[in-house]
Amino acid sequence: MNQPYDLVRARPEPEFEISVDGAPVPVIPGQTIGAALHGAGIRSWRTTRIGARPRGLFCGIGVCFDCLVTVNGSPSLRACLTEARPGDRVSTGARAGQVGPGGRAGDGDGTDGGKTVNGR
Amino acid sequence: MKPLYDLAVIGAGPAGVAGALTASFAGLDVVLIDAAPRPGGQYFRHLPQGFNAQAPGALHHGLDGFTRQWETLRARADVLLGHKVWAVERAEGTVTVRCLEGDREERPRTVTARGLLIATGAHDRPLPFPGWDLPGVLTAGGAQALLKGNLVVAGRKVVVAGTGPFLLPVAAGLAEAGADVRGVYEANGRLGLARHPLLAAGKAGEALGYGASLARHRVPYRGRHAVIAAHGEGALTHVTVARLDSAWRPVSTRTVECDTLAYGYGFVPQLELPVQLGCATRADADGSPVVTVDGGLRTSVPGVYAAGESTGVGGAVLAEVEGRIAGRSAAADLGRRVPPLPRLSRRRDRLAAFAKALLEAYPVRPGWQGWLRDDTLVCRCEEVPLSAVREAQDLGAIDARSVKLLARPGMGWCQGRMCGYAVACLAGEDPAAPRRPIAQPIRLGDLAAPTRSPLEG
Amino acid sequence: MPDVVVIGAGVVGAACAYYAARAGLDVVVVDRGPVAGGTTGAGEGNVLVSDKEPGPELDLALLSNGLWRELAELDGFEFEAKGGLVVAETGEVLEALTGLAGKQGVEHTVVPSGGLGDYEPHLAGGFAGGVFYPQDAQVQPMLAAATLIRRGADRFGRGTLMLRTGVTVAGFLRDGDRIGGVTTDHGDILAGAVVNAAGTWGGEVAAMAGVHVPVLPRRGFILVTEPFDEPLIRHKVYTAAYVTNVASDSEGLETSAVVEGTPSGPVLIGASRERVGFDRTVSVPVLERLARQAVELFPALADRRAIRAYCGFRPYCPDHLPVIGEDPRAPGLHHACGHEGAGIGLAPATGHLIAQTLAGHRPDLDLTPFRPDRFEERR
Numbered sequence: 001m002n003q004p005y006d007l008v009r010a011r012p013e014p015e016f017e018i019s020v021d022g023a024p025v026p027v028i029p030g031q032t033i034g035a036a037l038h039g040a041g042i043r044s045w046r047t048t049r050i051g052a053r054p055r056g057l058f059c060g061i062g063v064c065f066d067c068l069v070t071v072n073g074s075p076s077l078r079a080c081l082t083e084a085r086p087g088d089r090v091s092t093g094a095r096a097g098q099v100g101p102g103g104r105a106g107d108g109d110g111t112d113g114g115k116t117v118n119g120r
Numbered sequence: 121m122k123p124l125y126d127l128a129v130i131g132a133g134p135a136g137v138a139g140a141l142t143a144s145f146a147g148l149d150v151v152l153i154d155a156a157p158r159p160g161g162q163y164f165r166h167l168p169q170g171f172n173a174q175a176p177g178a179l180h181h182g183l184d185g186f187t188r189q190w191e192t193l194r195a196r197a198d199v200l201l202g203h204k205v206w207a208v209e210r211a212e213g214t215v216t217v218r219c220l221e222g223d224r225e226e227r228p229r230t231v232t233a234r235g236l237l238i239a240t241g242a243h244d245r246p247l248p249f250p251g252w253d254l255p256g257v258l259t260a261g262g263a264q265a266l267l268k269g270n271l272v273v274a275g276r277k278v279v280v281a282g283t284g285p286f287l288l289p290v291a292a293g294l295a296e297a298g299a300d301v302r303g304v305y306e307a308n309g310r311l312g313l314a315r316h317p318l319l320a321a322g323k324a325g326e327a328l329g330y331g332a333s334l335a336r337h338r339v340p341y342r343g344r345h346a347v348i349a350a351h352g353e354g355a356l357t358h359v360t361v362a363r364l365d366s367a368w369r370p371v372s373t374r375t376v377e378c379d380t381l382a383y384g385y386g387f388v389p390q391l392e393l394p395v396q397l398g399c400a401t402r403a404d405a406d407g408s409p410v411v412t413v414d415g416g417l418r419t420s421v422p423g424v425y426a427a428g429e430s431t432g433v434g435g436a437v438l439a440e441v442e443g444r445i446a447g448r449s450a451a452a453d454l455g456r457r458v459p460p461l462p463r464l465s466r467r468r469d470r471l472a473a474f475a476k477a478l479l480e481a482y483p484v485r486p487g488w489q490g491w492l493r494d495d496t497l498v499c500r501c502e503e504v505p506l507s508a509v510r511e512a513q514d515l516g517a518i519d520a521r522s523v524k525l526l527a528r529p530g531m532g533w534c535q536g537r538m539c540g541y542a543v544a545c546l547a548g549e550d551p552a553a554p555r556r557p558i559a560q561p562i563r564l565g566d567l568a569a570p571t572r573s574p575l576e577g
Numbered sequence: 578m579p580d581v582v583v584i585g586a587g588v589v590g591a592a593c594a595y596y597a598a599r600a601g602l603d604v605v606v607v608d609r610g611p612v613a614g615g616t617t618g619a620g621e622g623n624v625l626v627s628d629k630e631p632g633p634e635l636d637l638a639l640l641s642n643g644l645w646r647e648l649a650e651l652d653g654f655e656f657e658a659k660g661g662l663v664v665a666e667t668g669e670v671l672e673a674l675t676g677l678a679g680k681q682g683v684e685h686t687v688v689p690s691g692g693l694g695d696y697e698p699h700l701a702g703g704f705a706g707g708v709f710y711p712q713d714a715q716v717q718p719m720l721a722a723a724t725l726i727r728r729g730a731d732r733f734g735r736g737t738l739m740l741r742t743g744v745t746v747a748g749f750l751r752d753g754d755r756i757g758g759v760t761t762d763h764g765d766i767l768a769g770a771v772v773n774a775a776g777t778w779g780g781e782v783a784a785m786a787g788v789h790v791p792v793l794p795r796r797g798f799i800l801v802t803e804p805f806d807e808p809l810i811r812h813k814v815y816t817a818a819y820v821t822n823v824a825s826d827s828e829g830l831e832t833s834a835v836v837e838g839t840p841s842g843p844v845l846i847g848a849s850r851e852r853v854g855f856d857r858t859v860s861v862p863v864l865e866r867l868a869r870q871a872v873e874l875f876p877a878l879a880d881r882r883a884i885r886a887y888c889g890f891r892p893y894c895p896d897h898l899p900v901i902g903e904d905p906r907a908p909g910l911h912h913a914c915g916h917e918g919a920g921i922g923l924a925p926a927t928g929h930l931i932a933q934t935l936a937g938h939r940p941d942l943d944l945t946p947f948r949p950d951r952f953e954e955r956r
Contacts, residue, residue, distance in 0.1 A: 003298030004271045008167065009174035012271075028271070030168020035270035043355050044255035049806050049842060050503040054354050056255045058500070058538075060262025061162060062155070063243045065533035066253075066500060074224055076561070076803055076882060080265070082223045083157060083168075207861055218861065396859055502841070515723035516586065516612030518742045525618045525719040528841060533803065535885060557859035557886040561803065564846075565879030567868035 018088040020045070027084040034060070034067045034079030037090075045069060045079070045092035121198055124232050125151045127450050128217050130205055130393065131239035133161020134186060134436045135428025135443035139237045141193045142447030147456045150197040151231055153219060155204040155560075158269075159190050161241050162261060163436040165268040179268050179293065181326055182436065203229060206560040208236065208393050213423065215397075220562060228566045235423045235450045238394050238411070239443060242387035242429035245408075247484070248542050249491045250349040253500050256356030256380050260290045263382035273297045275380025279359055281305040281347040282383040284482040288330035288341075290382055295337035302378050303340045305361055307368055307385070308482050310343025348373070348491040350381055368487025385484050387433045388541060388551075392559040394430065397421050401553040404432045405479040408541075409553040415465060416449035417442055425450055434475030441468045489546065498546065499539040501532025509546055520547040533561075579603040579739075581935055582759050582768040584746050584782055586610075587617035588921050589913050590774030591722040592928025595729040597772075598738040600936045605766060606726060606738070607759070609745040613719035616776045616920060619889020621799060621835065621847045622718045623813070624922040626683045627661045627710035633946035634898055634919070635681060637926050640942060642712050644925035651728045654720035655840045661713030661813040662688070662696050664704045664874070670817045671705040678708045685710050699809050699877045713813050715837065718921045749786045749910070756786060756909035770935055772911045777892035779900070779914030783949075786907045790900055791952050792915045794890035796856065798849045800867045801885040802878070804842025813837045814874060815848075834870035836878075843885075844878065846871040848918070855890060893917040894952070901927055901947035903934055911935065912949045 005012065015026040020037060027036040034057050037045060044054035046068055058066040060080050067079040070091045079090075125148075129140040132154035140152045158166040164186045167173050177183040193199070203219040204226075210216070215236040220226040244259035246252065256275065258266075260282060263274035278299045280291040283306055291304045334341055348370055349360040358377045362370035389410050391401065400412040400420035410433075411419055411426040419426050425446040428439035445464055452458040492498070494507040504527050512526035520543050523529060529543045530536025535556055536543070544551035581597050583590045586608035594604045608614065624645050629635035649656035665671035678685045686709045693700050693707055730738040741763070750758035750765060758767040773790075775782040783790035818833040835847045849863045864886055872879045894900060894915040904910045911934065913927050926942070933940045 003296075004267060004273055005171075007178045007296055008171070008176050008271070009178075010167075010171040010271060011174070012172065013170045028168070029170030031170070031270045031272070035266055035272045038266060038274070039270070039272035048503055049804060053253060053503070054255050055253065055500075057258055057262055057266070058253070059244060059246075059259045060265040061243060061259075063534060063537045064259075064500065068533070071224060075880070077224055080262075081155075207859065209859070209861055398858065512723075515720075515727055516740050516742055517723075518611045519614075522611030522614055522618070522719075525613060526723055531841070531843075531885075533884060555857075557864070558883055561882035561884045563880060563882050564800075564802065564868045564872050567800075567865055567883055568872045568879070 016086040018084050018086070018090055020090045021092055031084055032080055033069060033071065033082045033084045033088065033090060036084050037079065122149060122151075124214070124234065125149045125198075126233065126454055127151075127235045127237060128153060128215060128231055128233035129237040129239060130154070130217065131161060131241055131428065132156070132159040132199075132201065133163060133239060133241050133428060133439065135241075135439035135446075136161070136237065136239035137186065137189050137193055138440040138443030139239060139425070139427050139447040140197055141189050142444045143237070143450050144193065144196045146448060146451030146458055148451050148454060151200060151233065152193065152197055153200045153203045153205060153217060153231065155202070157202045157223070159201065160186065162265070165265060167269065167271060171271055200231070204560045205393060206558055206562050208396055210236075210397055210421065210424070215423065220560060220566065226563060226566060228569060234454065235425065237425045237427060237443075237446050237450060238430055239426070239428045239439070240390040240393060240430055242389045242433055243537065244384040245386045245388045245541050246383065246538055247385045247488050248496060248498050248539065249347070249488070250493055250496045251351055253497055254350050254352050254356045255354070256352065257350050258380065258382050260286060260382045260384035263294065263380070264290050267293055267297055273299050274382055275378070276300060277302055277378045278380040278382060279303055279305070279347060279361075279376055279378045280382050281307075282385045283307045283484065284384070284386055285327060285478065286384065288327060288334070291339060292330040292333040294382070295339055296333060301334075301337065301339045302376050303342060303361070304334065305345035305347060306341065306343050307346040307364060307485070308343065310341060346488075347381060347383060355379070356381060364487065366485070368485035369490055386479075386482065387429060388537065389430045389433060391430060391553055392556040394419060394424070394426055395553050395555055396557060396559070397424055399424060399426070403550050405476045406483060407550040408433070409551060417446035418449055418453075423453070432472065432475060433479065434472060438468065438471040438475055441471060486545070498542055499529035499532065501534050501538075502528040504529040509543065513547070517547070519549060520544045520552065523547050578767045578769075579605045580769045581605070581772060582607060582766050583772040583774055584759065585615070585774035585776055586612040586722065586726065586740060586742065587615050587774065587776050588613065588718050588722040588725070588924040589776065589916060589927055590772070591725040592924040593772050593774055593913050593931045594738055594928070595725040596928040596932035597935055598729045598733040600932045602737075602932070602935060604738045605741060605768070607741045607744040607746060607761060607766070609743070611742050612726060612740065613722040615778070616889050616891060617718045617722050619799075619887055620718045620918075620921050621837075621845050622716045622721070622921050623835070623919065624714040624716060625661060625813070625919065626681070626712045627663055627685075627708070629681070630677070631680050631682070635683075636942055637899075637923050638919070639683065640929070641923050641926035642714070644929060645714060645716065648725070648925060651724055653724045655717040656714065657716075657840065658711075658714045659812050659837075660709060660711045661815070662693075662707055662709050663815055663817055664693065664700070664707040665817045666704060668705045671707070674708050674817050683710065684712055697811060697814055699875050700814070701874060701876050709812075715813065716921060721921070746782065746785070754908060756907050770909050770911060772913055772931060774913045776914055776920065777890045779892060779912065783904075783912065786904070786910050788904055788906045788910070788949070789952065790912060790915070790949055791894055792892045792900070793852070794855055795893045795917065796849075796851045796853050796888055797847070797891055797918060798860065798863050798867065798886055798888045800846040800864055800871070800883050801887070802844040802846070803882045803884050805838065805844065805881075806842070808838045809877060810836055810838045810844060810875060816870070816874070834867055834874060836871050836874055844881075850891075850918070857888060859886070891918045892920070899923060899927065899947055900949045901930055902944040902949060904949040906950055
């Protein structure tokens with residue numbers, strides 16, 4: 001859908017990729033991780049800790065904390081505020097609200113095999 | 121960067137930028153701080169450079185004027201973008217602003233200044249209803265942020281609902297950007313304001329423009345209608361739209377297929393920073409707490425000013441006027457010569473009266489509480505259903521705070537920003553000014569470390 | 578006419594009401610706010626025996642500990658018999674700690690340095706050892722207070738235990754020299770006796786009856802982290818410094834982190850102590866110190882976020898003991914306040930002892946150390 005690009009006469013720079021639980025997602029430089037996922041049709045990327053309810057973007061501006069993700073091992077980042085960088089490894093599901101032992105920071109490569117992204 | 125500024129301004133929206141620029145022109149050393157990587161706040165949210173947008177103004181009313189102010193300000197003042205403020209303190213005439221720099225690294229930084237202008241804006245005010253936590257249900261502002269800040273259209277088949285004039289630009293923007301907008305459902309009367317003489321204040325043209333855009337895209341705009349339930353397995357597939365009576369009780373319902381709902385019932389001013397400083401607050405026309413200010417936008421705390429939505433939700437034009445007045449007051453209070461400008465104050469009075477009329481024309485009616493079922497989540501973070509709120513009340517919770525203590529709504533990640541209004545309504549009171557000593561989550565490691573000023577590397 | 582009016586619907590008032598109703602008395606609880614809206618709503622829910630020096634407070638804590646375990650059967654307030662682990666930075670401190678544990682005569686296990694990881698896998702290295710106290714426990718204090726009142730009403734008849742929130746006591750009714758009820762902004766309540774369980778505001782209530790009970794506020798901040806899906810911390814964990822701070826007379830700021838997980842997910846980092854009156858202004862340096870001490874205990878916390886902080890006012894008396902018992906200067910007025918930071922833990926014993934005196938029975942503990950007029954001679 002290029003209509004919004006036409007609207008503002010955008011000439012976007014080439015896309016780069018991030019990986020979301022191992023799957024590639026394209027990003028225009030400057031987009032947030034949350035926008036890139038939502039734009040790619042991925043509507044939820046976390047489940048709640050009590051009812052295991054799927055969650056993605058809700059407020060979109062950093063106040064609701066529904067869109068938390070782990071990026072390159074760094075947990076509990078708001079996807080709607082975090083600008084994507086080439087090569088980012090985003091892991092979803094329980095990791096976003098889970099503690100890793102001290103030494104595990106930096107190994108967040110989406111190894112939580114049981115969790116899937118509820119994309120369309 | 122300087123060890124001590126004359127004025128720190130928090131918020132790079134229309135109020136903050138106008139305030140910073142005005143204060144700078146009046147001779148103050150100014151620093152402007154904002155959490156976002158680009159200026160504009162919510163209303164003038166900017167696209168990233170990466171889009172090379174040749175016509176960014178297509179997404180905003182009045183962007184050119186804002187951009188001119190921003191460019192001028194950048195040349196005259198220090199600007200700290202990407203700095204989230206988590207606490208402010210004031211001692212012996214100096215304000216200390218504690219920030220976290222960067223969207224993921226979050227380096228602690230401190231900025232000190234003699235005065236502080238708070239222009240932190242507002243966020244959407246969602247009401248809970250069955251299914252409101254399904255993926256695909258967004259706030260209206262969230263849908264707007266996706267488009268204005270990322271050129272992402274929130275969905276293919278979109279329903280827009282809630283109350284207030286903000287629904288119109290959101291729906292029009294989505295339709296222009298290619299979404300199939302299935303309808304705009306305004307819970308109050310659609311023409312609630314048209315009869316108001318203050319509509320002549322200059323908003324009529326803008327509203328007509330959105331109306332024309334919706335008509336062009338054949339988007340139905342219905343008054344006295346609301347989305348009272350969202351449905352889907354794991355993601356939104358359809359919503360229940362109800363025709364409402366004057367108290368917002370459903371009269372009849374039907375189903376509308378959609379993959380996205382963008383909705384909002386007004387706005388919540390962000391008050392954690394003024395409350396941290398002990399600024400007095402008052403209840404606005406809609407019952408929301410806002411910062412109490414005098415005619416010069418001075419708060420009850422010396423050297424602290426507030427402008428824009430934090431003094432009462434009123435939109436970008438009023439915010440800019442308030443920013444200018446606050447900037448002048450800050451300069452005058454620090455001994456700069458600032459000639460009086462009564463025209464500006466009269467303009468503010470006019471716009472504020474219009475804002476008040478808007479709040480009164482688009483209230484939240486109590487009937488929404490009847491849309492909830494026992495198992496409807498009131499608090500998304502702690503997953504507190506309505507039944508738990510009622511149990512807490514049965515146990516002796518007589519106000520929103522004790523409901524929170526017993527049943528946990530507002531105890532989670534968002535700290536009641538999403539559910540606070542609803543919980544207050546359910547407890548039968550106006551929402552209280554939020555007491556949040558930590559305005560942004562901060563890593564314990566960062567809180568434990570000695571903080572550095574932006575002067576240091 | 579009720580037998581007893583309890584002023585204060587915090588955890589201590591709730592326990593007094595519960596035990597009085599259980600003893601067959603008709604009870605009305607009044608509070609100017611909601612249930613658990615004062616210090617109870619700003620606590621951590623500590624039920625500790627480990628931090629008490631041998632003496633009357635430890636006796637009270639041990640009695641209370643057993644009663645909490647009985648009350649836990651009522652369910653609904655997250656009672657967790659998790660145990661407390663006190664860690665020592667140096668061998669010297671460990672020796673002192675072990676010595677204290679011996680004198681306390683409470684259940685404990687001395688844990689050598691190498692054994693600490695079995696208790697707390699995420700604990701920092703380098704501690705000389707510690708002492709584990711299996712009796713230390715935790716409750717959700719607000720739910721505990723509300724549940725005691727509710728279950729007291731349910732079990733012993735609703736007319737017998739009645740809660741009236743939003744009712745402010747304005748003064749006392751007298752029957753000759755005797756206190757015979759209260760006047761409130763919602764009318765008078767005649768009663769056979771009145772219990773002052775007003776916590777930090779207990780001194781003000783006593784003053785209305787013309788008696789001096791020196792209860793003063795000591796401010797405490799608590800930091801709350803983001804919720805955890807899996808518990809990082811299994812027990813209440815704190816350094817030996819906490820034990821010395823609890824009884825400290827210092828005017829200035831003291832912090833010694835007590836770190837623990839909660840059933841709801843967040844980790845609580847508690848226990849700054851300051852004497853600054855009823856000032857709620859946030860103190861960033863206090864939050865920084867709490868964070869530093871928590872990260873020193875559990876380095877894995879460094880990467881997790883604090884999302885909230887709150888403060889409360891712990892009611893303390895000059896000798897750091899609560900005031901429990903009938904006031905000989907105002908017969909019919911019973912005090913149950915001034916529990917400082919230990920009110921949650923000490924509530925059931927306090928309620929039980931007050932109910933015994935109200936019913937005219939001999940209390941299970943000697944109340945002399947807690948008597949309300951003990952400050953007269955020092956004035």
